[in-house]
Amino acid sequence: MSAAGMSSIERAELCQTARRVLVDRAPMGRVRALLDDPLGHDPVLYADLVRLGWTGIHVPDASGGSDGLFADVAGVLTELGRAVTATPLVSSAIIAANALVLAPNTVAAATVVPRIVDGTLMATVAFAGPGGHCSAATVGPRWTAGADGGVVIDGEATFVLDAAAADVLVVFAAGEDGIIAAVVDRTDGGITVVPTATLDQTRRPATVRFDRVAVRSEGLLAGPVDGTGLLEATVDIGATAMALDSFGIAEVVVERTADYVKQRFQFGRSIGSFQAIKHRLADAVMLVETSRVAVDNAAAAIDLESPTPSSRERTIAVATAKAYVCDAAVTICGDSLQSHGGIGFTWEHDTHLYLKRAMLNQAMFGVSSWQRRRVADAVLGPIGQTGVNRAG
Amino acid sequence: MSAAGMSSIERAELCQTARRVLVDRAPMGRVRALLDDPLGHDPVLYADLVRLGWTGIHVPDASGGSDGLFADVAGVLTELGRAVTATPLVSSAIIAANALVLAPNTVAAATVVPRIVDGTLMATVAFAGPGGHCSAATVGPRWTAGADGGVVIDGEATFVLDAAAADVLVVFAAGEDGIIAAVVDRTDGGITVVPTATLDQTRRPATVRFDRVAVRSEGLLAGPVDGTGLLEATVDIGATAMALDSFGIAEVVVERTADYVKQRFQFGRSIGSFQAIKHRLADAVMLVETSRVAVDNAAAAIDLESPTPSSRERTIAVATAKAYVCDAAVTICGDSLQSHGGIGFTWEHDTHLYLKRAMLNQAMFGVSSWQRRRVADAVLGPIGQTGVNRAG
Amino acid sequence: MDATIAAIGPDGGEFDELRNSVRRWCAATIPPDWREQQRGADHHGYIEFQRWWRDRLAEAGYFIPHWPREWGGVEMSLPEQVVLYEELSRGDAPRLGITQVSVFNAAPAIIHAGSPAQKQRYLPAIASGEIWCQGFSEPNAGSDLAGLQTRAVRDGDHYVVNGQKIWTSMAREAEQCILLARTDLDAPKNKGISFFVMDMRSPGVEVRPIKNLVGDSEFCETFMTDVVIPAENLIGPEHGGWAVSQATLGSERAVALIGLAELLRRNGRDFLLTAAAAWTMPDGSPVLDDSAVREAIGGLYGEVEILRLVLTRMVTNLLHHGGAGPEASVVKIYYSELLQRLMRFASELHGPAGQLLRPGVSSSGWETHDFARDFIHSYSWTIGGGTNEIMRNIVGEQVLGLAREPRPEGARR
């Protein structure tokens, strides 16, 4: 693999491998067994994924990674969605690792990221306020100046993915001078992790409480000048990851629904021969094919653009993919439920696992209405200054 | 007919009569002949409608009318929509007459309205600014104080229905102290009528220019204290009339589309037997049946509520009907075009007459997004004061 | 009561007394904290609460209000029932689920097609609160009754039944089951099916709960192995069960829809507005101050009003002409899809916080006030009671007279 990333053949091979590995080691029976598990993921599987190198695909070699592109690892994230895999890979090796790699303070990346890659440590990001939203205006934790150039963090961050499993937290906090980012140990004094169950039981978000948590200056990843940019870049990575996950769900649900309606007979015909079902599935195919290019474009934009602050092109590509694909996946899952009829309404059937995960993807890292307004802001300029800023 | 309005049997009979009269005297051939006619309506037909008493159904007997309810005449308005009739009945006898009857200055109603009812005079209302919208904030004409308690009116009103045919204009004008309403002769000095063609060629809106038009105090219908309320009541009547017209269109288009898809055969079957067509028409039936109760409710609200200023209940009923029914009619006409295929795309086929009229109904007297926000304002209170104001 | 509604629905003045007395009764009877008590209740707790609530309704004459006095009802007229169900919903009354089948499905069939002896035998039991279940659906007979495979073979003075039913709510508690079974294998499609009352304690009846997609055991599968049903339990003529089953779709169900509309108004729309007053946009501003949200709420508010109006119209037509007809299909589609859109809107508006899992509220139907869960559960309304696809066929064919689909060669008629 070169610094220019994988060839399209290599990427396709990686996806095939990922699909095979997940079918093999994280089949639906395992997924279901973990739904009520307190840890919520399978450490043996995680160790396998580390061995396969997936924790470091897009991490620079200086930090122990394979120096690939985000677009290289994108296919793996899609496969995790297809398999509704419960794993902290996304929260730790994708989102938190990216925040660390992009941080102006490069020391942390040099020490923490290699351990994320080699699997000896897990990390996650914490930033959202009470509503769980992602804008700089609603960051939950607060910071004040501490001793020796450090800071003190108070308050709560909601929807911190896999916080209970994480060793290290990348925390964003708002203060009078702006937003800072810091890296703290989850076991530091003053930090409490309160698990919060969601309808989607394949993920483990938690609320993290900070009670006068002191961070030394070495632990500061970004100061008030760079913090907002780093937050935006982090939310963009998270949003793209959610879109990729939802794309995988959309793709597999269409396949499964098509299989079902071919073999379900009513009125002497397979129900897939009825236009009500057939045309709904044709719409789903259209959503999948358009989602496919949208997520590819977002992943490419993550790689191509200067990561912080968010460029106009990256914003448009990422926000479009997040809103369009995550909405499409919920629609496809709902329509699939409708096409399955009563059987799809049961716990034993897998439809609800896909639907609930698609709903959480849609909600996290920027709801669709917000993402669409980000596109409008990028195109039109902010409200009150609507000079049309045409593309190309 | 009593002051409490007609019985439901009487209303049904009136509708049947209206349908018969219009089929007879304003069939599609006449409608098409008038599309490029400069006057745009058939004076012989208008005289017939006057003779039938339709210009006075809901006008108080003091003004020469039959003292019925707005809900009594509502069915006639629906029939005019069904028949896509070109007639100033709505602009003159419904909208302008209502504004005159509701005006605090009762002298004008006593002199002008009987002549509207007996057909010797036509009137119309003029208020909209450049965008053609209907809010008090965007009234087009401006007033300043004139001699002897009168006013002077300047500026333009757009989308004045049948202005070229009208003898009298009820004009709303904005000034520093608020909105006033006045009645002027169309031939008064300083008034210019510029016809403006719309895609819908069954109606004749015009732009009316006012150049230092002096109005004596007798001609003032409402002063700045009452003017906004009278405008709101006038827009509500107009909006309800548009909804009723669109309901008639929706109803007849569904019937015609169903007839067509029964006799059009492809693949050895009537195309109405395909679920793609059948289910789209079932949705249209649902829209028609829900629209029916929505327009009935709006018409009843016009009668029940104190007319000015707009009560909360009237706003909800009228705004809901205007937005829901006018949107439904455009959707139904578009879907009908799709179900007809190429034949519906021709000038000779009537589909485009319905579609274009439904589009103008949707645009005039308050676009749907504005009407929906009026409902929200009524329910939630204005922005920034969102105490939820629950119904019932 | 809104004046605009009064113009169409049951007249305000005439029914003010009933309305006020139901309202007072609700205030005095419904425990204000029942939702909190029932949140996360187990099946036993649910059934116990339901029985308690049924007894309260029965005391007040609200359990079978439309029945003749001779069978224990109070002979409420249709508009009176509308008032009753509106006020119960307004008072946030729990949903009475356990006797849904006995009162709204079994009783109408028995009243319509049962013999005097059968009425004497079953109606007092239903009036006293007996729980029934319904064995119509089968794994291969969902939308298409022609796929019904449960067989009932006559043997002297009884039938022997073998087969499997699915989606039988309350099967564990039910004492009786209204059952469709095929008695003539050679008859086409809807012919050759008979309508029975089956004692659920009969040997050979086995019940297995099915967990639904939000984790509740709402339904059961029911297996029948050589179950003996006395011939006297046949309702209506042998092979004539399809027509009997259709009798269960009468005016009672239309009236029940009135309650649903009021529930959607109170628990869906109004609760949404109350709840959303505390929600914020991603930039921290109140959601109810956002123009896009307001426009959407204005539209949905109106559509819920329209639901109430269209139901009132349907009931009015029932009063004058009898028989709900295909219009009921129109209302079913509109209700279920409006519910689904409203719940999806609320769920998405709430954002991540709306995805938090809380234990369900028993006795609440879809209206748990957890909008994401209620959105998922809303598919029971677009699928159940005849899928909306089947409903659209009915509207297209029976309202507009469009041709049916051609039948595949060799398919059972």
Added chain:
Amino acid sequence: MDATIAAIGPDGGEFDELRNSVRRWCAATIPPDWREQQRGADHHGYIEFQRWWRDRLAEAGYFIPHWPREWGGVEMSLPEQVVLYEELSRGDAPRLGITQVSVFNAAPAIIHAGSPAQKQRYLPAIASGEIWCQGFSEPNAGSDLAGLQTRAVRDGDHYVVNGQKIWTSMAREAEQCILLARTDLDAPKNKGISFFVMDMRSPGVEVRPIKNLVGDSEFCETFMTDVVIPAENLIGPEHGGWAVSQATLGSERAVALIGLAELLRRNGRDFLLTAAAAWTMPDGSPVLDDSAVREAIGGLYGEVEILRLVLTRMVTNLLHHGGAGPEASVVKIYYSELLQRLMRFASELHGPAGQLLRPGVSSSGWETHDFARDFIHSYSWTIGGGTNEIMRNIVGEQVLGLAREPRPEGARR
């Protein structure tokens, strides 16, 4: 060119030279005021302008850029064509309508199935700008070719044709017509149909214009009474016309879609944003400052980007695998319905002022910039070129492998 697009589409650097030269050519050649000139142009003015524009394209090698040099083309590769059509659209080039059939429908069929003599006879004429029309659709053969009733009876060295065609664009100006006619009455469905070239000046050919719903004479009906077509004008095998007609749906059309996507971007979306900057909400505030409008625009903007991406992907697949396949149906549905939604949104956003009637702009296709008119005209895209209902059948059956509908008994196969 946007960097994000470059990552997927034809690489920016490699085609910069072509892109720049097309751009310069557009700036130098396209009259900036052509829209105003063509607004309200009559048919004659339209045709004259079209011929002028065709000649300009031909001079530059942009008329049949993909053809082999031996037939007058410049052998542009697929990515080069993408660049060409993108830049033409960006330069607001007029739509070349008069040779749509000759270049994109007739020529591929002749190249694919014609004899050397037929190629020699027809291709140079097409290359020199001859106008052709297409006689496929009939009043009773819209979506279903089995209903085709035009008959061609062999009589020695010629065929005698009787029948009627509809939606024949440019029939008045066309010198030749590609015609489908039934040569075997007994063959099922798509068999028994032959593909001819018919001289439009033949005795017995009568053309009547059809006015479309926005008032333009876009189409014609063509009547054929005992029209003689020499047997040498048969393209491909007798009775094998269906397959020949399918050859017209090749990569050329996929490339043409690229131009449509760029048109939607430039003339639909970007013009909307420019125009809407002057529009006001009902309260007088700018529409572009309203959060609901902004949210809608943000979504539509993204969907237009996605259109371009999905087309680029389709062309890339064409390059690697050949044959657009059912994916083209997906793109056709997406394109046409996005166009329709965008135009309806723009029309409604503009309010009453958007309903004003202005004369149409010839040579512009749907993009007259009068959004209400363009919305109405957008149905030509959801109906024409195979209705979207037929397209959804194709996607369901050919992409997902769902079963076809059962055929009614006695229907022609």
